[in-house]
Amino acid sequence: MIWLAWRQFRAAALMTAAALGVLAAFLAAGRTSLLDQYERGLALCGQGGTCERFLDRFFDDHQTPFVGVTAVALLLPALVGIFWGAPLVTRELEAGTHLLVWSQSITRTRWLAVKLAFVGAAAAVTGGLGGLLASWWATALDRAAVGFPLMGPLVFAGRGVAPIGYAAFAFALGVTVGLLVRRPLPAMAVTLVLFTAVQIGMPLLVRPHLLAPVHGTFALSPANVDQLMRGPDGAVVVVADGRVPGDPGAWTLSSRIVGPSSLVNVAEPAPGGAVVPVATDTGPCSPRVPVEGPPEQGRDLCLDEANRLGYRQDVTFQPSSRFWALQWYETGIYTVLTLGLVGLCLWLVRRRQF
Amino acid sequence: MTAALQAQDLAKKYGRRWALRDCTLDIPAGRVVGLVGPNGAGKSTLLKLASGQLAPTSGTVTVLGGPPADPAQLSRIGFVAQDTPTYAGLTVADHLRLGARLNPRWDSALARERIDRLGLDPGRKAGRLSGGERAQLALTLGLAKRPELLILDEPVAALDPLARRDFLRGLMEATAEHELSVLLSSHLVSDLERTCDHLIVLTDSRVRLAGEVDELLATHHRLTGPRRDPGRLPADQHVVSARHTDRQSTLIVRTGGPILDPAWSVGRLTMEDLVLAYMEQAAPAPAPVPAARPALAVLR
Known part of the structure; x- marks a missing residue:
């Protein structure tokens, strides 16, 4: 039976292996120069204190491949579910060949179990290769990607070991949907819709609660403030950008600016923005104050004043130190879901209703 | 066996x-x-x-x-x-x-x-x-x-x-x-x-007839003769199908015994005749076929 499973899966397996091989070769070739640029850049900027600017530029230069590789790692599990999972049984049902193979001297349960194990293992390996390859290639970029934090929903799901679980789950989902819908194209469509829903639901509803989020209060600084604006009544509006100072890869669940005590009500004219009662016509926040040095320094003076008055950034977040813990948690959850679906598949095929 | x-x-x-x-x-x-x-x-x-x-x-x-x-x-x-x-x-x-x-x-x-x-x-x-x-x-x-x-x-x-x-x-x-x-x-x-x-x-969706071909062919006969009511046949003759013109009746009957009535001319059936007779019987009858029920009972 393993022979048959392999014989039917051979073409798809070889094609995927070839595609992943080509991708891996490209990434391996590019990775060396990427790491080189990163280390040289960091060494240079360390002397001038301009590392933030270097990281920004470094990431901007490589944003397209970064997004591309992340997208591949994100999409691989879905593709596995659609093109390996959904057709696994429906293609047999469509061609009638299920009746050929089920009339050999092997139970249909065993037939499906072997196919699920064999192709499912290949699916898990494919998903895992996608995630690990992306992690390996993007080590430097993940440290520089401020707009795409490593722990954020988009990047997290395209890194590490969780894609193993995603791919196995997508595959089992495809087979289950196929057994229920029974036709290849509708089964593929339904699989895509359901898998997408689960992948959106996971970071929205489950992942934030897997480990209790960290709560922190941080002084306002260029690391967490996006911009300063002149607000109504001439006061300053400080707009925080939701980053966590000192942990650019963290996943911010909520971020706001709080006043000196809970008694002071902070007006929030814009999302993330807060009115700080500092005059903008005179004093440290006045744009007319002549300042020696670069323009950033005037901004720092203004933030110092806001900090002195007791304004702080209040964040709940998942720190990037939890990356592997959350990765393994999620892999575990998806593995359990996968086993549940496998059980359902075997039960469906045993009922003899085809 | x-x-x-x-x-x-x-x-x-x-x-x-x-x-x-x-x-x-x-x-x-x-x-x-x-x-x-x-x-x-x-x-x-x-x-x-x-x-x-x-x-x-x-x-x-x-x-x-x-x-x-x-x-x-x-x-x-x-x-x-x-x-x-x-x-x-x-x-x-x-x-x-x-x-x-x-x-x-x-x-x-x-x-x-x-x-x-x-x-x-x-x-x-x-x-x-x-x-x-x-x-x-x-x-x-x-x-x-x-x-x-x-x-x-x-x-x-x-x-x-x-x-x-x-x-x-x-x-x-x-x-x-x-x-x-x-x-x-x-x-x-x-x-x-x-x-x-x-x-x-x-x-x-129902079985109408089942048996050894030789036996089925030996026990089914086509009777052709002057028109008459199929209900008045001997008790051991079950009518499978009946067709009437103004003067003539053609019946297909199942019986274990010989056909003794000299008014009938008795013909042999091919397998196709036999199958068609039973298929017709199940189809919505174009002409009144009063014999349909008793023939069904034969099967039981």
Whole structure:
């Protein structure tokens, strides 16, 4: 039976292996120069204190491949579910060949179990290769990607070991949907819709609660403030950008600016923005104050004043130190879901209703 | 000798539609059984139930003394499904390998010899075979499994007359050689006429007639004579169908005894006449056929 499973899966397996091989070769070739640029850049900027600017530029230069590789790692599990999972049984049902193979001297349960194990293992390996390859290639970029934090929903799901679980789950989902819908194209469509829903639901509803989020209060600084604006009544509006100072890869669940005590009500004219009662016509926040040095320094003076008055950034977040813990948690959850679906598949095929 | 197939009140329902009901059969082993009926009568359903592919909604079916879905029975029952499905992307040789790997009693010499004789190129993909060749490949798989009962669902439906004859001849030879029972369906009586020694007529999801062909032909007669009411025949003569013109009546009756009434001229029936008579009976009658009910009772 393993022979048959392999014989039917051979073409798809070889094609995927070839595609992943080509991708891996490209990434391996590019990775060396990427790491080189990163280390040289960091060494240079360390002397001038301009590392933030270097990281920004470094990431901007490589944003397209970064997004591309992340997208591949994100999409691989879905593709596995659609093109390996959904057709696994429906293609047999469509061609009638299920009746050929089920009339050999092997139970249909065993037939499906072997196919699920064999192709499912290949699916898990494919998903895992996608995630690990992306992690390996993007080590430097993940440290520089401020707009795409490593722990954020988009990047997290395209890194590490969780894609193993995603791919196995997508595959089992495809087979289950196929057994229920029974036709290849509708089964593929339904699989895509359901898998997408689960992948959106996971970071929205489950992942934030897997480990209790960290709560922190941080002084306002260029690391967490996006911009300063002149607000109504001439006061300053400080707009925080939701980053966590000192942990650019963290996943911010909520971020706001709080006043000196809970008694002071902070007006929030814009999302993330807060009115700080500092005059903008005179004093440290006045744009007319002549300042020696670069323009950033005037901004720092203004933030110092806001900090002195007791304004702080209040964040709940998942720190990037939890990356592997959350990765393994999620892999575990998806593995359990996968086993549940496998059980359902075997039960469906045993009922003899085809 | 155990029966090849026994069914007791077997029924299968798809959604709200009965595909088969009240099916009670007892087929002895060693026969070639023809299952005939119009398209949609429930033939495929009965064959899938008999081969263990489907679970019945109610009733029981036993094949070779056990439930067909029993894992121990799988190697004893061969099934060639409708349209003789094969894996389009696999070669002829791959199919034989599949058979060899999935069947403990696989007869690889038989399989290879058949493929050689049919002139099938082992390297050819099944998707590139003609309908007849594909049917032969599927039959080879079914035979080389060395089952005790081989079930074939409309195996010749897609074949041209010559391929049809060759296929049935191949089947007959194999049957004689390996002493297996065969259950074979068709919607054409002519396919079954030369091959079957047992007949089942299935129409409208019910079994109308079942029995040994010789016995059925010996007990059914066509009576032609002056017009008369079929209700006034002797009690042992059951009217299957009746046709009347102004002056003449033509009846098909079933009886164990001789026809003594000299007013009738008695004719023999062919298998086709017999099957058509029972099929007509189930169809919505174009003319009043008062004999329909009693004939049904004969079956019970």
